[in-house]
Amino acid sequence: APTPPPPPPLPPPKSPPLPPLVPGEAPAYSRDDIQDEINSAMAQGRNASVYILPGARLAFSIEVTCSGKIHVSVRSSGEGATLDGGKSSKMFYVTGGCSLYLGVLHFVDGRGDFKPHLARPSVARPQRSSGGAVYAYQAGDIATKDVSFTGCDAEDSGGAVSVSDSGDVSMEGVSFSECAAGDGGGAVIVEASGDVSMKGVSFSECTAGAGGAVYVSGSGDVSMDSARFSECTADYGPGGAVLVEDSGDVSMDSASFSECTAGDAGGAVYMGWGWGLGTVDVRRSNFIVTDSTISGCSATLGGAMFVESVTTSVLRTTITDCYASIYGGGLYSTGGRTTLSNGTLISGCSAPEGRGSSLFLIASEVSYTLPAPAGRWLPNARCEVYREACSYGNSEVAQQAACLKHRDNCALNLVENLVGPWYCQDPTFVQPCNWNSTRGGDPSLLGEKLY
DSSP states (O other), X not given: OOOOOOOOOOOOOOOOOOOOOOTTOEEESSHHHHHHHHHHHHHHTOOEEEXXXXXXXXXXSSOEEEOSSOEEEEEOOTXXXXXXXXXXXOSEEEXXXXXXXXXXXXXXSOEXXXXXXXXXXXXXXXXXXXXXSEEEESOOOEEEESOEEXXXXXXXXXXXXXXXXXXXXXXXXXXXXXXXXXXXXXXXXXXXXXXXXXXXXXXXXXXXXXSSSEEEESOSOEEEESOEEESOEESSSSOSSEEEESOSOEEEESOEEESOEXXXXXXXXXXXXXXXXXXXXXXXXXXXXXXXXXXXXXXXXXXXXXXXXXXEXXXXXXXXXXXXXXXXXXXXXXXXXXXXXXXXXXXXOBOSTTSOSSEEEESOEEEEESXXXXXXXXXXXBOOOOBOOOOXXXXXXXXXXXXXXXXXXXXXXXXXXXXXXXXXXXXOSOOSSOOOGGGTOOXXXXXXXXX
């Protein structure tokens, strides 16, 4: 019998179908597909929406750019898609009022450095070298949800994300790992922008010159809900994990800081004004920490926290095993008011003898609202003159600088108030010891250890 013919070859496997797209959403299989959709949207005066298949990996040798006043959404689903900068490029640059939403994406090996052949004439070097993955300058709102950033770095600031002169910044369920910046904000920097909101955001092993994980300057209110910081480092500046200056009110709820280090002040958190990258604009901000933990952090001043010229409230929070090489093993407070309450505990922290193992205060007030934790709770403090915060405005920058520079002199000396060269402020109503001879006190107590 004749041999039957072989069966016909099987058809090639089909690409997995796209899941249902949001109306108007364009599929993207490459970096160029994203750019083409944004270009079309800007030309047509509409918003841009892009979907990337789960499991896809898109390589970038130059960033996607949006320079029109539109809203851009780039998302995946399920396991998410990966955007790879190959240690040579950031992924997004948004400006001109463009708003950006990123969802269910994984950014890896983004790089923010200066490329002269790509630089736009109006964009200066520090801007081009900021933001290892995302750089927003004079943009709209920036929002990210269920996104990860791994191994991203920037020559200047914002190892993963840099936002400047833009709108609000919101992050939910976002993680940053091993991100770095040469200057400020190992993971994120936000300057001269709107409110900053972070929910369920984690930072691990991020490094920068200042603000090891997050640097916020000259912006609106800052809220961090269930944020996690682990082994973040500020190499030479303040804020081992977080540095906030010249901004609005700051709140941290259910946050945790572990093994963070600052080369300057605030092993976990620095909250103050005008450290270096920002402007001199003294604001009377509120700083509220609730249900949080800080452990194993270190700095030169304020092993856990350094707060300057702000009103601070710490509730149901535990600070343990932190270290300051100069002053304030747990908390260093200068020129403001701090309230510890609802069982807040500072325990096991250390500093050189007589320099505030738990607390160190200069020209500031600290109070504890009962109930206190069980056991003895006394700060390792010295007798000094508690003075009002330095509060000179923008028109008196020299007086403000002198007042801050000579806080220690003013704390240990009885001098005329509000005159140069020290510009010591008036004594506060509450004092740690009776140094006032007009009230039967002894001025020789100044500088002596209280406990």
